[in-house]
Amino acid sequence: MDHSRRDFLKTAGCLTIGFSLTQLPFAGAALPLQELPGNLKEYSNIDAWLEVLANGSVRVFTGKLELGQGIRTAVAQVAAEELELPMEKVTVALAETEVTPNENYTAGSTSIETSAMSVRYAAAAARERLLELAGAQLNLAPEQLHLDNGKATTKNGDRSVSFAQILDGHKLSGEIKPGVKLKPKKDYTTSGTPVHRDDVPQMVKGAPVYVQDLHFPGMVHARIVRPPAYDAQLQHYNEQAVKAKVPGLLKVVANGSFLGVIATREYDAVQAQQLLSQHTEWSKGTPLAGSHNLAEHLASLPVKSETVREKGQAISSPTLQARYFKPYIMHGATGPSCAVALYNEQQQLQVWTHSQGVYPLREALQQLLQLPAERIHVKGVPGSGCYGHNGADDVAAEAALLAMALPGKPIRLQWSRQDEHGWEPYGSAMLMDLAATLDDKGKITHWQYALRSDTHGARPGGQAANLLPGRYIAKPFKPEGGGYAGGARRNSEPYYNIPNQQIVAHAFQGPLRTSSLRSLGAFANVFAIECFIDELAEKAQQDAFAFRLAHLDDERAIAVLQKLKTMLPPAPAASGTAVGIAFARYKNSGAYCAVAAQVHIKSDYSIQVQKMWAVVDAGEIINPDGVKNQTEGGMVQACSWTIREQVTFDEQHVTSRDWISYPILSIKQSPEVEVALIPRPDAEPLGAGEAVQGPSGAAIVNAVYRASGKRIRHLPILPEKLKG
Template sequence: MNAPLTLDRRRVLMGGGALIVSFSLGRATAQEQASAGAPSRPGSLARAPYLDSWIRIDADGSITAFTGKAELGQGIRTALQQIAAEELDVPFESLTLVTADTKLTANEGYTAGSHSMQDSGTAIQNAAAQVRDLLLEEASRRLRQPVETLRTENGTVVNQDGMRLTYGELVAFELLHVQAQSSSRLKEPATFKVMARPIARVDIPAKVTGGAAYVQDIRLPGMLHARVVRPPSYGAHLTDCDTSPAEKMPGVVKVIRDGDFLAVVAEREFQSIKAMSSLAVAARWQESARLPKQRDPREILTGLPSRDSTILELSDPAVTGQRTLEATYTRPYQSHGSIGPSCAVAQFTDGAMTVWTHTQGVYPDREAIAEMLGMPLESVRLIHVEGSGCYGHNGADDAAADAALIASVLPGRPVRLQWMREQEHAWEPFGPAMVTRLKASVKAEGRIADWQFEVWSNTHSMRPGGAGALLAAQHKAQPIAAPEPKPLPLPEGGGDRNAIPIYSFPNTKVVHHFIAEMPLRVSALRSLGAYHNVFSIESFMEELAAVANTDPVEFRLRHLKDQRARDVIEQAARSFGWTKDQTPPTDHGYGFAFARYKNLAAYCAIASEVGVNRDTGRARLVRAVAAVDAGQIVNPNGLINQIEGAIVQSMSWTLYESVIFDDTRITSIDWQTYPILRFNAVPDSIEVHLIDRPGQPFLGSGEVGQGPAAASIANAVANAIGKRLRDLPLTRQRIKNAIEA
């Protein structure tokens, strides 16, 4: 795979007659707008207000759209291209989309939190619509005809007589280098030709044919291969290492040691692996027992100091309940389980560093790498290339830092750095363990009178921004300390994400116990705290429905005022064939769950059927039926892909996954010690029913399914065996023990 095609201003100017891509973060402009009381620009236009930050038209009529968000497998490359094509009135295939690149695209921070559509999609939609209007105005000026007599079609402006001016003919230098307005003349959904259509995803063909699809596939001329020897445990220090045997091995170009950072570079990949093994044998490390051994998350988390905050409190003393239920739910530390170990390619030439990486935040990672290397920010460029697996903060940023540090001492030649499987499993930042404690009382007529919810959790993001977030920077002879862990603020939150119930209860108290001390390295894993909080809330709702002797679906609807929430619940139940007093097949169970992601993004309800082998305890999701409301749908197939993937991934977390460690080392370092869902356990069927909301804002949907899937599976297991399991994962042994208890 050659280096990805890149565009720059010099090449554009040499071509002549093109719109120049130049963007500003717009900090001053935003401040000026705020002081003037002007309405804010939609989506990420608020941060990068110039239209040519998002849309470029060349003199030959070719069109490029830009996004600061990264394609992670969620399908945004296709969806964002559809949005731009729709508003510009051009065929989908005629438009090119450039994703996250610190030289070319706006700074949209991290691709995280299901924000791509509502931030970048909204920005591109409005920018493209305003570009279309500017082209119409320019054509009106040239043709001397009223703008209302003109229309756009297939990359041209057409007048009533059929005269056409192409977009390329209309563009002029800096025509689009203007700041976006706060409102746009968007196309009516009834006129859509590209949006709301199931266009095949552009990122799939290379992935399924073995083509060059990932950063792991990059091959550049003269490229070297590198491997890092990681410490065996957190806090281990390299006391001695005889590097001479490795340095004499065939193909070895250099052995690099900087404090506890140890790496080898070779001409070929397998040569680097062999040399890495030699270095690992020669390395002597001083270790210390600093982990809490493998214990119940209740013991680990609730025994640590915490900063406690009440994030919701409602009181109505006149309302009291007669029957009370209490329950505690736990989630272990969990891995991203990336199928391909983290990888990056870096090249240091003429004082400039370029890194190809699957980081989810090219701008924050650039800042961290520049600090680590002591380089000016403008001398470091990060280009996003997809990685083979990950939603969240895995080893991608660390691999980018490894590659950059190694390349900095070997100027001129590109260096490809890839982690080994055991390094990925042992050193990536895990999804944090969590504990939730719930208590509720139910009135005689079957309504919840009082709801109390507490959650204990570490931070859910230690993403780069500063160099201290990078392993390479932490392991250098002059280390940069890791930043202080902090909670993520509401309304989106981190450990408290979705801790506030969307249901209406007269008496409610929600407490977040933020634990700054982190026994294991942790950061963002898809859906953050929402996965466990929704699992807890929706499991407890099912338990309370039993206390109230009420059908679980009816019980949820009884406590919901949001009509869109009610719609997805009713759609999922109807499509599943859910009925009151239903009886599943022998050794099968039915479960239901619902959530609105972060209480402000997409809505999702899932009904599940799970089969349980009572002899072995093995549970398997047989079928799942989901209903989703994500606002205006751009690509129905892409949205269905996301929900199907969320259900399968959540099934794996819920039934199999748990990080294992002793008092010194992470011990779940391969697929045997950290099992994930295998092909022979996938569901027989997954149905996803979409509720379209034409003209409504895009609602983030990439992470909406994780929590409801987990809870619906757990509820179905409880329905199948007649026993409630509250500790994740719901392993065979736990289910078998519950059956035999």
């Protein structure tokens, strides 16, 4: 895991392809450069994306990190397809500074659309160049050859040369041009077929696959002593009280209000953390507001407003008005955030992290530590997961600070469950106000939507202020507030045909720290819109399917709804049991997704989500298993958000610090799930990893209404909301 690219080249018998990660835009392109996908315009050399090895295999580079979404498998599939290789001959190197392209963050369901498609073009360009060189050796035109399992072979198979022979004494170099010839999709044998992920068996066996599993010779362990409140300041600590009781303590690191301990064993570090916490004094901190009635508090906060859409006339006499609310929710990663950092004798910092953006993290560390970028190397290692910005960047920055205080030792820092729940950046609470007018034919003529939200994007992005320890060191970096505003308005525009629309986004700064969580604002926006659509359908006295279809003209949107309808069983006869539906197109430009949920209301008013169905159109699908897995997991996660999860806090800090105070859906409580895909191999691939979140929540809420007669507009749907 700690091999550099240079070490790999020395030991693997690799034949390189004109290595250059920084390229000038190439000249003489037949088509506009922007027609190339992803980051190919910044990294236009083949070797930035793959290496051909002497043994006939290929190593592919992606700037994306494996988060459990299966990107490693999908990227390998497209490379194997274009280079006519079996899957076992393709390995994928994940995000690492100075090794892989800088593809920013693994986020927004864009990895297939960008990274996998970049690799497809790079592999196709490599194929063309390999055939050209092989043809020169065999005195044949490239068109008379094809690649086959690490060799270039004549059509009749009577002559061939291996990759090693092709490249002997040569470096394969060249640009990836828009005119590169891709393999015809009708000839695909690997891409578009189900391929099982080879990392899943390792996870099941408990093999070391995560950053939490890393171990280095001489590695020591660390923990952070946390303040009682966000802005509490360190007043005093008694180091001697800890040294006397923890002989394994190596060092106490204090930098402003950043306080950490380093010990020989992990247990020693935990003991030292607990003891030092008892012998530390902090300032009180500013009280947090809104814990008793969060929705009311958020509605009272000052806002910065932005018009998202203004089309036609404003609403005058609405047929229906409603307010919806989503609380703060957390990533709740199964494995608490972890990192390893080493500051060596050459004053080089190495960081192993499950950050979703190794290059942006390096930029932020450069500012935090006042180190030049060339002295910081960041390697991405899968973590025991989450989708979004949890504590991965924070723990990496904390480990780096500690490593610089104790050079020469690999320092492993793992957060506790209390750290993870109490200090991660949450998904923002949101308020959504809707109003609409129906005409006498039951069609929506006017639509008004106003959302309120904190930021959904405060990733490091080169800013030390967005790293938790950056706020506590002696010369702190102050967060400016705001962040990525587009995350809040994601899917705030309905995908339906409505002639008059007014949509406004109001940004507030709330009491808790927030950033990116799977689907960002789309979960709350689709929940509100699709529940409101169901309410309007009832007002119009129309079936939920028919009402939606009447407001759609996109054939692909219509197709997922029609397919979903065919999958559903007859209406449940049992009392307190019903089915609800919802639809959305993620970002209004990504995958299409329709969801149905069957719920049962128990005698104690608790909700059992019995089964969920989803239909997904993600355009060209590289790995059907991967899309199904993402959708199944997304349905279960959204189910948990909808009926169970909410961050709680008091005037001092977050109080939901464990799995009891922040309960998530257990395996036994999870619904049965069924996913159908509508493959469109000739269409562009669309990101599908976050498409199901919003429709899932709305479908459950709509089903609860049909089963109980109670229209729940404030999440989560706790039993007490159904009583009375």
